[in-house]
Amino acid sequence: MKQIAQGAEAKVYENGDVIVKERFVKTYRHSVIDSNLRKSRTKREAKVLDRLKEKGFPVPKTLRVEGKDGILHMEKISGEKLRDVFDVEYSKYASEVGKLVARLHNEGIIHGDLTTSNMMVSEGEVFLIDFGLSFFSDKVEDKAVDLHLLRQAIESKHHTVYETAFAEVLKSYEENCENSKEVLKRFEIVESRGRNKAKY
Numbered sequence: 001m002k003q004i005a006q007g008a009e010a011k012v013y014e015n016g017d018v019i020v021k022e023r024f025v026k027t028y029r030h031s032v033i034d035s036n037l038r039k040s041r042t043k044r045e046a047k048v049l050d051r052l053k054e055k056g057f058p059v060p061k062t063l064r065v066e067g068k069d070g071i072l073h074m075e076k077i078s079g080e081k082l083r084d085v086f087d088v089e090y091s092k093y094a095s096e097v098g099k100l101v102a103r104l105h106n107e108g109i110i111h112g113d114l115t116t117s118n119m120m121v122s123e124g125e126v127f128l129i130d131f132g133l134s135f136f137s138d139k140v141e142d143k144a145v146d147l148h149l150l151r152q153a154i155e156s157k158h159h160t161v162y163e164t165a166f167a168e169v170l171k172s173y174e175e176n177c178e179n180s181k182e183v184l185k186r187f188e189i190v191e192s193r194g195r196n197k198a199k200y
C-alpha cells in the first residue's frame, strides 16, 4: 500500500483501485476522546458518502469501515485535486462547484470543510471528498458558514482568480439552491461578522 497523502487528521493510502483513509492518534487529546472522535468521524464520513451515492452524487463509493477506530476503505477517484487545476481552469469548474454545494445543501448536508483540496476532477467531472466534518442540517446559518469557508479557501489558495471564480460559484449556487435567497442573505451577514472581527 502506498501512502498518497497526510492531512491534519488522516493518512491516505492507495491500494490499486482502493483508497484507505486512516485517522491517526492525536496525542494531545485524551486517548478515549481521541479514539471516539476518530471512530465517529469515520462513521459519519461513511454514512454521508453512502447517502450521497444513493442520491447519485459524484462522491467515492464506500467499500467498508474496518477496525475499532474506523479505517475507511473507499473507491479511488482517478484524477487530480481541483486545487491543482483551478487557477488555470476555474471557468470550466466554478459553476459545477456551486451547483454541487447547492445540491448538497438541498439534501440537508453540510460539508464542513469545503476547499478545492476536498474536490477532485475525474474525466472532467467534479467529485466531492473528505466528509469527516460533515453533518446533517437544514439551517440557513450552517449553509451560509459552509459557503463562507469555501469563499475563504478560494481566496487564500486561488487569489489570482478569486473574484471571478467565486462570483461564478455563487451565481450557480443561487440558481440551484432551493432557499438560496435566505442562505445568501445570511452569507452576507456571516461575511460581515468576519470583516468586523478583523477590524479589532
Ligand SMILES: Nc1ncnc2c1ncn2[C@@H]1O[C@H](COP(=O)(O)OP(=O)(O)OP(=O)(O)O)[C@@H](O)[C@H]1O
Pocket (backbone or CB within 6 Å): 004, 005, 006, 007, 008, 009, 010, 011, 012, 019, 021, 060, 074, 075, 076, 077, 078, 081, 113, 117, 118, 120, 129, 130, 131, 132, 133
Ligand atoms: N477517494 C479518493 N480518491 C482519490 N484520492 C483521494 C480519495 N480520498 C482522498 N484522496 C486524496 O487524499 C487527500 C486527503 O484526503 P482527505 O481530504 O479525505 O483527508 P484529510 O484532508 O487528511 O482529512 P481531514 O480533512 O479529515 O484531516 C485528498 O486531498 C486526495 O488527494
Ligand SMILES: [Mg+2]
Pocket (backbone or CB within 6 Å): 007, 117, 118, 130
Ligand atoms: Mg482533505
